[in-house]
Amino acid sequence: MTSVDRSRVAVVVALAVIVGATCALLSATGFDVGRAVTALVGGAGGSWFAFGSGTLVRATPLIMTGLAVAIAFRAGVFNIGADGQFLLGASVAAATGLALRGAPAFFVLPAALLAGLAAGAAWAGIAAMLRARFHVLEVISTILLNFVAASLVSYVVRGPLQEPTHIYPQTESIPIAAQLPRFGSATRLHLGFVLAVGSCVLAWWIVRYTAGGFRLRVAGANPHAASVAARIDVTRVTTTAFLVSGAAAGLAGAIEVCGVTYALYENISPGYGYTAIAVALLARNNALGVIFTGVAFGALEAGATAMQRDAGVPSVLVAVVEAALILALVAIERIRLIGATPESA
Amino acid sequence: MSDSLAPFLEATVRTATPLLLAATGELVVERSGVINIGLEGVLLGGAFGALIGATHAGVSGAYVSAVVCGVAVAALFAIFALWIRADQIITGTAISLLALGLTGTLYRVLYGATGAALSIPTSGPLHIKGLASLPIVGTALFAQPPVTYLAFMLVPMVWWWMYRTHAGLALRATGESPAAALAAGVRVRRVRCAAILFGGALGGLAGGTLVVAQAGTFAEGLSAGRGFIAIAIVVLGRWHPLGVAIAACIFGAASALQYLLQAVGLDMPYQFFLALPYLLTLIALAGVAGRVRPPAKLARADDA
Numbered sequence: 001m002t003s004v005d006r007s008r009v010a011v012v013v014a015l016a017v018i019v020g021a022t023c024a025l026l027s028a029t030g031f032d033v034g035r036a037v038t039a040l041v042g043g044a045g046g047s048w049f050a051f052g053s054g055t056l057v058r059a060t061p062l063i064m065t066g067l068a069v070a071i072a073f074r075a076g077v078f079n080i081g082a083d084g085q086f087l088l089g090a091s092v093a094a095a096t097g098l099a100l101r102g103a104p105a106f107f108v109l110p111a112a113l114l115a116g117l118a119a120g121a122a123w124a125g126i127a128a129m130l131r132a133r134f135h136v137l138e139v140i141s142t143i144l145l146n147f148v149a150a151s152l153v154s155y156v157v158r159g160p161l162q163e164p165t166h167i168y169p170q171t172e173s174i175p176i177a178a179q180l181p182r183f184g185s186a187t188r189l190h191l192g193f194v195l196a197v198g199s200c201v202l203a204w205w206i207v208r209y210t211a212g213g214f215r216l217r218v219a220g221a222n223p224h225a226a227s228v229a230a231r232i233d234v235t236r237v238t239t240t241a242f243l244v245s246g247a248a249a250g251l252a253g254a255i256e257v258c259g260v261t262y263a264l265y266e267n268i269s270p271g272y273g274y275t276a277i278a279v280a281l282l283a284r285n286n287a288l289g290v291i292f293t294g295v296a297f298g299a300l301e302a303g304a305t306a307m308q309r310d311a312g313v314p315s316v317l318v319a320v321v322e323a324a325l326i327l328a329l330v331a332i333e334r335i336r337l338i339g340a341t342p343e344s345a
Numbered sequence: 346m347s348d349s350l351a352p353f354l355e356a357t358v359r360t361a362t363p364l365l366l367a368a369t370g371e372l373v374v375e376r377s378g379v380i381n382i383g384l385e386g387v388l389l390g391g392a393f394g395a396l397i398g399a400t401h402a403g404v405s406g407a408y409v410s411a412v413v414c415g416v417a418v419a420a421l422f423a424i425f426a427l428w429i430r431a432d433q434i435i436t437g438t439a440i441s442l443l444a445l446g447l448t449g450t451l452y453r454v455l456y457g458a459t460g461a462a463l464s465i466p467t468s469g470p471l472h473i474k475g476l477a478s479l480p481i482v483g484t485a486l487f488a489q490p491p492v493t494y495l496a497f498m499l500v501p502m503v504w505w506w507m508y509r510t511h512a513g514l515a516l517r518a519t520g521e522s523p524a525a526a527l528a529a530g531v532r533v534r535r536v537r538c539a540a541i542l543f544g545g546a547l548g549g550l551a552g553g554t555l556v557v558a559q560a561g562t563f564a565e566g567l568s569a570g571r572g573f574i575a576i577a578i579v580v581l582g583r584w585h586p587l588g589v590a591i592a593a594c595i596f597g598a599a600s601a602l603q604y605l606l607q608a609v610g611l612d613m614p615y616q617f618f619l620a621l622p623y624l625l626t627l628i629a630l631a632g633v634a635g636r637v638r639p640p641a642k643l644a645r646a647d648d649a
Binding site: 025134136140144145146148151321322324326330 | 443
């Protein structure tokens with residue numbers, strides 16, 4: 001084994017040790033590990049209800065934000081602002097649904113979803129413009145915009161959109177016409193899951209079979225060659241990908257409001273935009289793969305929620321598992337965003 | 346107006362301190378050609394370390410523990426960035442996520458879900474005799490916790506080290522042209538590793554400052570994006586220690602602005618003031634970017 005191979009193995013072992021040690025600590029401080037695992041598995045797939053109403057409902061925003069991140073990564077854009085774009089999409093979708101109270105469903109529902117989609121794209125557009133015009137690193141700008149978005153939601157649910165009694169920091173429920181239909185009365189699974197899967201298939205087809213998709217792949221794989229050899233306007237391609245990425249994340253927020261919460265409140269996203277990075281990387285930024293990794297992380301998070309409820313184990317533990325997975329992946333596969341291009345000088 | 350000016354200046358220096366510490370550390374890291382986006386995780390690690398240290402060994406124990414934890418988080422990043430040569434941005438993001446999850450889990454496990462009854466020793470202001478009673482600037486400059494004096498004393502020290510010593514030259518050469526540095530006998534990977542660990546020590550200290558000298562407690566996600574703001578401050582400070590100090594103070598002032606505006610009677614939703622530092626960072630980045638030049642080999646994994 002070369003030294004790099006050895007250090008990779010060492011790292012994977014070290015990550016396993018971190019996760020294992022955390023679990024050991026949990027059991028040492030009095031948590032019932034057996035009960036926690038039972039709750040985790042049962043909450044994720046113990047029954048058709050758990051799988052449909054827990055895992056798949058939780059997977060829907062993860063698939064959509066995972067798709068958002070995957071599209072951006074494919075184009076060499078490091079959009080870690082999916083969380084902020086999600087929040088903007090959720091806010092604008094809720095506002096649209098509330099404003100169009102009384103209008104028929106065939107108009108309100110698409111209007112709310114499209115408004116959320118546009119809001120996500122616009123929010124990403126700020127970072128895209130900063131990148132294209134001023135060369136501001138999008139890693140920094142998108143994260144800063146996440147914090148601004150969180151403040152914005154906090155203001156909206158305490159100010160202009162607060163429910164009429166002015167007691168709770170959340171909006172009124174959106175009208176039934178703006179709600180995504182569910183698959184029967186016995187499940188919480190809603191049409192949004194189908195929209196998410198459909199978006200992934202569409203994105204996969206576009207990236208795989210269209211000229212625009214080809215430009216996206218080339219610009220992401222080697223921007224220098226793309227501009228010199230293929231005469232591709234790389235800035236234009238990456239900006240478009242950034243906007244589409246924001247649109248997907250915004251739609252994710254709109255779907256969450258119209259399909260699950262029916263209202264806007266502060267912690268509507270438990271960090272979907274960050275989990276999305278793991279979802280996208282695990283799927284190797286392939287839009288079809290995102291469906292499966294999204295469901296896998298949906299199961300993990302639905303299980304973790306049950307684990308916190310039934311065994312008192314903090315669900316933030318999932319972040320440790322996700323981070324360890326990302327690190328193990330970069331150690332094994334050497335995924336690259338920067339450094340993939342040959343020196344131009 | 347002058348009644349509110351003194352608290353404004355005091356708040357400016359107080360908020361600038363952790364940003365200055367973290368940004369000075371990140372400056373050294375970036376001048377070696379590495380970008381550690383995991384700085385947010387380093388801060389969180391330092392903050393949690395300070396909490397553990399403070400409950401068992403008082404204020405000085407808290408700072409030592411904060412530095413140790415910051416270095417530990419940075420060491421994990423160094424392994425990935427230098428030995429595995431993984432993508433620095435993905436690794437850094439994952440390390441921030443890891444630190445958030447680990448500190449959040451451990452906090453709830455060790456201190457219960459509420460953590461409300463938590464009271465830890467804190468670091469009070471150190472009054473400089475004679476100067477602290479100066480009008481307006483007295484409390485801002487001469488009645489701060491000891492770590493603030495340290496943070497500002499580090500600025501000329503880092504400047505001198507970076508531009509007037511052999512080691513500093515080796516650092517800058519590593520960031521600009523690792524191949525040339527290697528040919529000149531500089532051990533590139535060792536320099537970068539030392540820089541990352543130094544950045545970890547200062548980042549950990551910054552996290553410790555948040556707990557011991559400011560919040561007086563720990564909360565999940567306590568650092569609230571300060572690591573990312575510090576990275577932006579390095580850009581705004583044009584990768585120069587003095588520039589970084591000025592940029593950190595500007596952001597301290599931006600955060601402290603709410604006290605001044607509220608004193609003047611400007612009625613704005615408080616969320617606006619929460620968002621203000623992030624907004625100003627974005628605007629400032631747009632203002633300087635394109636006119637500043639980062640170290641030539643920043644974040645290029647191949648040349649480690």
